[in-house]
């Protein structure tokens with residue numbers, strides 16, 4: 001748990017930066033985090049109309065996994081989950097806080113848009129934080145995952161975009177193969193223009209970043225194909241890891257993600 005301190009200008013002059021101090025306790029609860037983001041946006045819109053946006057230190061935090069480390073066994077192993085979440089994801093969070101220290105507050109989603117222009121500190125670490133937070137949220141134990149299913153809307157869009165669910169999975173797996181995403185990267189199922197698209201991105205890029213894909217798209221499913229995501233269990237057998245991934249996909253959540261991006265014409269928020 002951390003404290004975030006936000007200083008908000010109360011007057012429309014630069015000299016007035018001796019101001020209101022708002023302390024908010026963030027308990028890694030998504031609901032509270034969403035409230036915090038809404039407040040930031042609200043403050044941002046108010047203050048921007050006068051002189052400046054709020055400044056935030058340690059704006060981003062490592063969210064808890066929404067399930068135990070061992071929940072995705074045997075498809076994604078416990079040691080991998082511990083290292084992946086506690087070390088790799090945590091490092092992205094620490095580094096994006098360094099990269100954005102003293103800069104205007106911005107939601108993690110909004111941070112993605114101009115990440116390429118912002119430079120490698122924001123691009124790699126802001127992307128790493130968003131991507132991993134998104135990734136954890138779309139998975140669940142195999143037992144629970146087997147009871148989820150794509151909504152009728154999602155199923156019809158998959159059929160429209162790829163032919164069938166089986167065709168989609170085959171194309172997604174082909175994009176996740178080492179020959180398609182060489183080295184480290186991600187594969188996404190993203191929505192744009194009343195269609196779904198499969199997008200491969202290098203490093204910690206994602207389709208929300210302007211300039212990464214042909215246009216900004218909204219992810220509804222993502223797969224981490226960095227070696228740190230699978231090497232302890234699968235070594236060099238990335239295709240085996242990709243095939244196993246389907247066993248832990250929460251299709252109810254993916255369907256919710258689709259509903260969100262359609263209804264809001266915006267990216268799915270993540271715990272940040």
Ligand SMILES: [Fe+2]
Nearest residue numbers: 088224226229
């Ligand atoms: Fe990762």
